[in-house]
Amino acid sequence: MSDSSPLILWFRRDLRLADHPALTAAVRSGRPILPVFIYDDVVETHGAAPKWRLGLSVAALANDLERLGSKLILRRGPALDVLRSLITETGARAVFWSRLYDPASKDRDTKVKAALTSMDVSAQSFDGHLLFEPWSVATKTGDFYKVYSPMWKAVKDRDVAGVLPAPAKLPAPENWPASDVLAHWNMGAGMRRGADVVAAHVCVGEAAALDRLATFIDTGIHRYKEQRDFPSLPATSRLSENLTYGEISPRALWHAGFAAMQQGAQGAEHFLKELVWREFAYHLAFHTPHITTRNWRDGWDNFPWSTAADTPEVLAWKQGRTGVAFVDAAMRELYVTGIMHNRARMIVGSFLTKHLMTHWRVGQAWFEACLIDWDPASNAMGWQWIAGCGPDAAPYFRVFNPDTQLEKFDADGAYTRAYLAEGQLAPAPKALAYYSAIPKSWGLRPNDLPPERIIDLKAGRERALAAYSASKS
């Protein structure tokens, strides 16, 4: 194997230059590096918002690579076909990438690795997407953790590898292969006018992600524990958006949070715990891949969920006009900003799966369409948890009451006022922005009457509890 043959660095959900073990290894190999991003229709998300946001991230990485004297080659198609052509075109003898752990990526990568190896091309995968590899955390009996708390106890004192520096320069190949033009991919096609609205709220690229982390550590982490549950407060890190695309590494977050904790920041440990929730979700997706598509726990397959995604009730839920203020504000936050506060996600999830007796997969699909921080593992776990069929399952009787939640977590109405225009003389900017983001076909206007409740909360709760009892007997 000639050292002068190029090495393909296959970027996927690791769109950064710092703390990138595959990149570090590629540089150390001494070979010319060919950075590639492949839009693989078979595996990639087709959600309108995450696809659009992915395009922004790819563009940012391409810019960053150019500053290092390199560039990002863009190709589209089944990953293995694309890699084969690039190998033929360039004489590359090695392909490096960062491992992914969701079922679709894992299956694809296994096949790619086998095929490349059989072609006598060195296919090497590296860590970096997680703090702890899924096979490196086990109970005393060697099983994977199915409950969060013991997993947290098992990992919280572990050493986490230090953050790797970004390279100063990338050795370029003598000849660059052809690249697609990102704009031609039309990654924002599904967003329509929504992109203009959400664009005001995104934070794209590695430098922006590092800034966001620094700001959070300086000004936010000390009040994280106390304020993170209040959706009107800017108390969360919002770094899920950047973690999703790998614009920043979980290890960078871990070390920043750990240092803050050692300096006495109240709430820093809670931030680390949230990072481990992400690990937990990925470990579950790795060991029980059916979590992304089927009820994780046995005994739920005969629960009488409605699977229709287009009933009037589900449509009202998606559009944020159920007449339940917390639910509607949250669903509009999703449309306007591309994210939704954690507490709000639980409330809309409980409302959909319990009050509306709708299958969690309907909600999961809508979140994939709308969330710029869409993550296959975290969302699968979250939806199954709130529906009751997942790990650490909420007892079935734990049905969130959106009115009670409003009193507890938005007592002054700041959150609902920010997103609900109806009935207000001077609606807030984000409440008005909703009408710019949604399709015209929904026929909604700021001066509509406030929507009527589509369901009585008490009756909905009782119906869900009765259905649970019946399905268990």
Next chain:
DNA sequence: TTTTGAGTTGTTCGA
């Protein structure tokens, strides 16, 4: 092997 204690995020009801 058996036992023991615990399990992210809740609600309601009655004292």
Next chain:
DNA sequence: GTCGAACAACTCAAA
């Protein structure tokens, strides 16, 4: 208004 108990039973992880 506040507070504790009830809401069920089961699974998980460690002792």
